[in-house]
Amino acid sequence: MSARVTPSSQARLASGPATNALDLVLCTAHGRALAVLLVRGTGREGWTLPWVGITAGESLESTAAHIAASASGAPAAWLVQCGTITDTRRHPGGAALSVGFVGVAPSRAVPPPAPGQWFPVTELPVLAPRQRAMLDLGLAALRDRMDVAPVAFHLLPRTFTLSDLQEVYEILLGRRLHKASFRRALQAAYLVEPTDEWRSEGRGRPAQLFKFAPRKRRAQQGSRRAVRFDLLGG
Amino acid sequence: MSARVTPSSQARLASGPATNALDLVLCTAHGRALAVLLVRGTGREGWTLPWVGITAGESLESTAAHIAASASGAPAAWLVQCGTITDTRRHPGGAALSVGFVGVAPSRAVPPPAPGQWFPVTELPVLAPRQRAMLDLGLAALRDRMDVAPVAFHLLPRTFTLSDLQEVYEILLGRRLHKASFRRALQAAYLVEPTDEWRSEGRGRPAQLFKFAPRKRRAQQGSRRAVRFDLLGG
DNA sequence: GACATTATTCGCGTTATGTGAATAATTGGC
DNA sequence: GCCAATTATTCACATAACGCGAATAATGTC
Numbered sequence: 001m002s003a004r005v006t007p008s009s010q011a012r013l014a015s016g017p018a019t020n021a022l023d024l025v026l027c028t029a030h031g032r033a034l035a036v037l038l039v040r041g042t043g044r045e046g047w048t049l050p051w052v053g054i055t056a057g058e059s060l061e062s063t064a065a066h067i068a069a070s071a072s073g074a075p076a077a078w079l080v081q082c083g084t085i086t087d088t089r090r091h092p093g094g095a096a097l098s099v100g101f102v103g104v105a106p107s108r109a110v111p112p113p114a115p116g117q118w119f120p121v122t123e124l125p126v127l128a129p130r131q132r133a134m135l136d137l138g139l140a141a142l143r144d145r146m147d148v149a150p151v152a153f154h155l156l157p158r159t160f161t162l163s164d165l166q167e168v169y170e171i172l173l174g175r176r177l178h179k180a181s182f183r184r185a186l187q188a189a190y191l192v193e194p195t196d197e198w199r200s201e202g203r204g205r206p207a208q209l210f211k212f213a214p215r216k217r218r219a220q221q222g223s224r225r226a227v228r229f230d231l232l233g234g
Numbered sequence: 235m236s237a238r239v240t241p242s243s244q245a246r247l248a249s250g251p252a253t254n255a256l257d258l259v260l261c262t263a264h265g266r267a268l269a270v271l272l273v274r275g276t277g278r279e280g281w282t283l284p285w286v287g288i289t290a291g292e293s294l295e296s297t298a299a300h301i302a303a304s305a306s307g308a309p310a311a312w313l314v315q316c317g318t319i320t321d322t323r324r325h326p327g328g329a330a331l332s333v334g335f336v337g338v339a340p341s342r343a344v345p346p347p348a349p350g351q352w353f354p355v356t357e358l359p360v361l362a363p364r365q366r367a368m369l370d371l372g373l374a375a376l377r378d379r380m381d382v383a384p385v386a387f388h389l390l391p392r393t394f395t396l397s398d399l400q401e402v403y404e405i406l407l408g409r410r411l412h413k414a415s416f417r418r419a420l421q422a423a424y425l426v427e428p429t430d431e432w433r434s435e436g437r438g439r440p441a442q443l444f445k446f447a448p449r450k451r452r453a454q455q456g457s458r459r460a461v462r463f464d465l466l467g468g
Numbered sequence: 469g470a471c472a473t474t475a476t477t478c479g480c481g482t483t484a485t486g487t488g489a490a491t492a493a494t495t496g497g498c
Numbered sequence: 499g500c501c502a503a504t505t506a507t508t509c510a511c512a513t514a515a516c517g518c519g520a521a522t523a524a525t526g527t528c
Contacts, residue, residue, distance in 0.1 A: 204474025229423035438505025
């Protein structure tokens with residue numbers, strides 16, 4: 001049942017009959033940019049997303065969790081399906097359909113196991129068209145869900161400064177945020193707790209480290225949020 | 235290239251080798267509730283979602299558009315992929331994977347062509363487990379996207395009253411909205427235009443009919459929306 | 469110790485939202 | 499025709515959320 005990503009498993013699928021594949025877009029925070037996990041493919045294909053053939057016995061979610069863990073070296077902190085592709089050119093493994101998943105992993109000191117490597121999204125190698133499309137789908141889904149799932153928090157290590165967190169939000173949103181507003185909103189949501197540690201970056205006042213610790217809020221009766229029409233482009 | 239949904243096409247797929255299927259969750263506004271299009275299946279299966287086998291030559295989006303048009307009698311006003319399922323029990327056609335799409339169609343006077351029928355979501359017949367799961371996925375996706383895509387507007391006929399529109403929003407959101415706030419926000423978004431027609435429901439003041447006519451808004455520079463942390467449950 | 473740098477907060481003006489009540493236009497009953 | 503009931507539309511005001519510049523704090527560098 002192991003979903004290890006090895007050259008041999010990929011070759012096996014490639015030579016068999018056309019089937020379905022699960023492609024994974026796993027992200028982490030890498031310095032000042034997002035990074036995506038790629039694995040070195042067999043032969044001349046260069047780098048590809050981690051993937052595995054879909055078997056009838058296992059659920060897609062479970063399969064995705066397995067590749068994520070084996071390809072990055074630790075379980076993903078968050079994982080969700082982000083789209084299925086068939087139209088673009090063939091999958092490296094010859095699969096008919098690619099079911100995509102995006103996930104996030106906390107940034108770590110240790111590098112991923114053997115065939116894998118983190119690539120900042122600004123320095124990605126050229127990928128096969130379908131892989132590239134899937135990667136874009138994954139990143140889009142990440143941005144789409146960052147305000148309903150704690151994506152940004154799980155991209156960071158267990159403890160982080162508020163400036164770190166804001167930086168992740170700015171990367172994902174693609175725009176600058178005002179520091180005071182960001183913190184005020186964060187406070188109001190009871191999502192983080194201060195630790196008793198501080199981090200000094202050399203220059204300037206040391207920043208306090210926080211951890212993600214959402215307090216269960218009261219039943220939010222009525223879920224009273226205003227209807228927002230302003231995102232309806234037309 | 236026609237994606238007609240007929241008993242014969244379904245039987246053909248069912249008796250062939252396992253392949254992939256595209257299932258469609260098509261919705262419309264039916265009186266005071268959402269309605270979903272179902273078709274009568276072959277043999278003892280009762281009702282099912284409209285579906286068709288996936289062929290290598292055609293894109294998923296294009297295939298989905300075809301079934302939507304042929305099953306409901308008119309092109310869908312909005313259509314999007316909503317998830318791929320494999321774990322639950324078998325598909326009625328024996329497909330290995332089901333790729334789901336949700337769509338909306340404006341409510342019409344004419345009923346759908348032969349094997350199809352609109353069912354209010356409150357009075358759905360029992361479906362096969364995988365079909366039921368797909369239907370729930372579709373409805374969830376509809377609610378999820380109603381604030382970034384003009385879903386609610388396309389569920390209604392071309393012209394509608396503001397009370398109609400608010401009712402659709404209340405159905406999708408599952409809660410009551412304050413009339414004044416709803417209209418104020420709608421005004422500010424420049425999404426609808428008044429027509430010179432009014433509709434009288436018998437009692438009370440007649441309501442003016444509006445149509446969906448979003449004005450292209452200025453480049454929304456900076457996309458200045460506050461970050462919202464309050465939907466991050468944990 | 470003055471200055472540069474980063475962190476954290478304050479204060480205030482502006483905008484958005486919640487809500488009850490006023491006003492408008494119709495039907496139906498008397 | 500007049501009045502009550504009903505639905506539509508808008509107003510007015512209190513409250514909450516947000517944008518933003520400036521003040522305050524804590525460190526390293528020269």
